Amino acid sequence: MQDSLKSLTIGSSKPDACIIWLHGLGAGADDFIPAVPYLRLAETLNIKFLFPQAPTIPVTINGGWEMPAWYDILKMLPEREIVPAHLQYSAQELHRLTHEQITLGIPADKIIWIGFSQGGAVVLEAALNSQRYSNCSLPSAVMALSTYQALPSDAVNKLSVDFWHGHGLYDDVVPFAMGKKAYEKSADQGRKSTWNSYPMGHEVCVKQLEEMGGYIANCLAR
Structure with a gap:
């Protein structure tokens, strides 16, 4: 995990806002591109979407097969045993990508x-443990889908970040x-945190995407 992450970009060519969306284990950068229309976001918001691609690495719980992964998972437990350095690399790269957008x-x-x-574990790590990372650039909101906190956080100060x-x-x-x-944890550490459950498995559904779109539009209207 040495090279900088590559990303797919869609949306506005003259953006006023940016959404950085990380995929799950074994998927690709294009995994959630088909979900974007279901957000029903107005073109006038001028949003650019960045979809980073995870590195291809051996994943222990999948027999060591190489696949796109933000970090190696050693055991399920059900609390995951992971390789912290991998997760921290991915979180640092997320901060780098965010800093790039601010520079632009x-x-x-x-x-x-x-x-x-x-990917949700990465965005939670990057936010809840932001003090660990250089060039720390936090967003206005973090949306964590079907995920968990992979490493404990030890921050004592409240974050100026909303969580969904x-x-x-x-x-x-x-x-x-x-x-x-x-x-x-995010309710304790963040500015505001919202919990939403849906009658589904490990996936996203149309109702969820529509509600995500409403949340995003409200965030960007502030």
């Missing part, structure tokens, strides 16, 4: 992070209780 002229309060499953959590009631990959535990 997009204000931090018009940037939102979204992460699904493993979405989780499936029947998720058999990331147990519901793990998602709720991450929400409780």
Whole structure:
């Protein structure tokens, strides 16, 4: 995990806002591009979407097969045993990408992070443990989908970040209780945190995407 992450970019060519969306284990940067229309976001918001691609690495719980992964998972437990250095590299890269957008002229309060499953663990790590990272550039909001907090956080100061959590009631990959535990931590540490559950498994659904779109539009209207 040495090279900088590459990203797919869609949306406005003259953006006023940016959404950085991280995929899950084994997926690709294009995984959530088909979900964007379901957000029903107005073109007048001038949003650029960045979809970073995770490095391809061996994943221990999948027999050591190489696949796109933000970090190696050693055991399921159900609390994950992971390689912290991998997760911290991915979180640092997320801060780098965010800092790049700010340098390009997009204000931090018009940037939102979204992460699904493993990608969600990255956005939570980058936010809840932001004090660990250089060139720390926090967004206005973090949206954590079907995910968990992979490493404990030890920050004592409140973050000027809102959190939005979405989780499936029947998720058999990331147990519901793990998602709720991450929400409780973000509610304690963040400016505001919202919990949302849906009658689904380890996935996203149309209703969830529509509600995410409403949340994003409200964030960007502040």
